[in-house]
Amino acid sequence: MTQATAPAELPIESLVRRRRWLRLPPAWRTPLAVIGATIALAWVIIALVGPLIWPYNPLTQSAHLLQAPSAVHWFGTDELGRDVFSRVLAGARVTIPLALLLVIMSMLVGASLGAIAGFFGRWVDETIMRITDLVMAFPTVILAMVVAAALGPSLFNAVLAALIVSWPGYCRVTRGLVLALRNADYVLANRLLGYGPWRSLRLDVLPNVVGPVLVLASLDIGTAALLLSGLSFLGLGAKPPTAEWGSMISDAVQNFSDWWLGVFPGLAIVTLVMAFNFLGDTLRDALDPRTASIVGKAEQV
Amino acid sequence: MSAPVGPVITITDLRVAIAGTQILRGIDLSLTSGRIQGLAGESGSGKTMTGLAVLGLLPPRSTVSGSIDLTGTDLVGLTPKQMNLIRGRRVSMVFQDPSTSLHPMLSVGAQLTDHIRYHLKVSRTQARGRAIAMLASVRIPEPEAAMKRFPHQFSGGQRQRIAIAIALACEPAILIADEPTTALDVTVQAGVLRLLRALADDMGLAVLLITHDLGVMSAIADDVAVMRAGLIVEAGPRGDVLVTPAHDYTRSLLASLPGATGGVSSLEDIRALAEPTDAIGGAR
């Protein structure tokens, strides 16, 4: 008689088992989820309470130019004597809200068009999808650059340009989901009970499409942050003296040997994007009925 | 290969838990060559999990205890690498849905020969010859031409036969068939059932037939075990279990089947069953 047991617990699993308040649904108990959630939460808090915690005003110039990191200026100072640490914290207040805004708007525009295309089909579908194809045919960043350049450099215009290139992705995905669902038995059953097409779309199809679209959106936050930072890096987004990570890195190119000018904003972008990517992966695993619950599988005995 | 005598697999006190939920609570079962052992039960009884446990195909986070003795080797606790050598070579499985149990993008010939060459380490020509012979033995018409075709070009019944051919290509001693005919039309099912019976009789194959359909059990199983909630509640020769069931649960399963002993033969019979709500618990 042999005994085969599950592999030995990881330390984090042991911690979760002993501390009841960490008892989350299975998909959330991975190291990936915890790290992602912690970092993302940290950045959100920084964005919210920035002015209360930054040691210097991010816009205040001083005479201490291009100083290396020290006890006084943790991340050093830039070419105008501004404290880099405070500017990095301030950058969160720009990037995070705008990235979220961009994702929400792209999702609303793209998903609505995609749902209509998928549900009504025929010429409505053709029209919307050809427009989508047209926009998607352009390389994302180049199109965003063109639009931003045409509108003039400002954060608002950068968001607008990014919106124009981001909505087609949601449109395609939502259309696919809606196509799969619109012939589901329960949708048909309600049509037989007198549901008109708009009611059917609103009550039967969309609620079951929201989950995957939200996952896509959460995975997209990182991309949105990168896109906005990229536009700012190219001078098409944030205008000086706004502290924004992309423009900070752009400025750092001039003073390449002063490594702290570019590395810290760069790390900020990397950690933020990674954190939201981890969160997005976790959300996807949590919502995927196959991975979310192993017990669900056991029902198929 | 001559078939061994006596039980080829003996399962003793098999218990499986998945993510904390106990699925199998102590299963004892044995398979003998040339005999078809039926495992019956409703959804949720654990019959599919029993089959998966033998092949080490349980979902992650399962704990298994007990023993599954395959002529001397205990399958519980083998490493994945060791199980790979057993699967397909000594124990094989056929699944319910023929449209998803074959690889949609590989030709039938490729699926068969890959499998044969992996386990038997023979040359390509030998593998091909063997594959054609297998297709012929499961009565696929024009086996040579069939080798080049793809699963979607065959009917559901033919796909199930091909799945059986792949499962048996390396001459395993044991075949586990999980609801092999449930997704098939009744006329097609009849053909596949006859094939399974012939394979057991002629090749000495030991078959574990898992199904909720007692009619299918009655047609080809030699012995029947009835499962409920992770336990076997009754086991014995087919004639005994299906004609003179000893356990109430078996009786209740038979009671709603047209044509079974003690089963329904009219609408009034069914109505009599439905009320009062039966002791097993509420409307199913």
Add this chain to the structure above:
Amino acid sequence: MSEGLRIQGLEVTYRGHPPVKAVAGVDLEVAPGEVVGLVGESGCGKSTLARAICGLVAPSAGQITFDGVAVRPLGMSRRPADLQRIQMVFQDPYSSLHPRRRVGVQIGEGIRVAHARGVSDAGSPAGWLQRVGLRAADARRYPHEFSGGQRQRIATARALAAQPGLLIGDEPISSLDASTQSLVAALMHDLAVAAGAGLLFISHDLSVVRLIADRLVVMYRGRVVESGRTEQVWSSPQHAYTQTLLAAIPVADGQGTLPAAPADDVEYSLEPVLHASG
């Protein structure tokens, strides 16, 4: 006096290379209060027929009328109220109920339809749940909390709450455990007949259908090949296909009888055999 369902010369062709005639000329009638069992194997067109009757699929030829009203394909418009008297129970119990709505609310949709037509005592979700053998308190629960058989009962309740004149079951028991099949079939029979509705019960499994149907209709390759009173078709089938179908059914009698298997690729005559008064 309501006429019930009348189908004449129905054809349904799916586009493709070559186009496939799923239904190739079918005549069928279901009177109010009558139970007709429609049997056949995959590809015979029975599901397509069911969908055409509901308006979910457009016919390419022929006529479908219900109580004198012609059935029009649904397309993108709201279903007309008089056609809402045709309701359907689908095969897959796992996709026929809205996954995120409580079952009481879903049954309520059926009741709403009956009210809109002016039916005064359409019942309540709790009442309907009890009539199908579940408990009134189950109205607050979600579909995933129920077994397959229970979900089919809920779907039946939803369909019947709309007070249909015709209930179509499109293989409603095929996905259920064998031990539940006859119970659900009998339930559909009794509730439909009690409501004065016709029941068109589609199945590939004859052994259960013959216990609840007044008439049997056998389809093969898009056509009706045999039809007649159940006892007649069951005990003395005339068409070769029906005979093959009956001989292939395994019976749970413990005798070890292998069901007869037809030779591969056998083709049967498409000439129908109609029993008298069938």
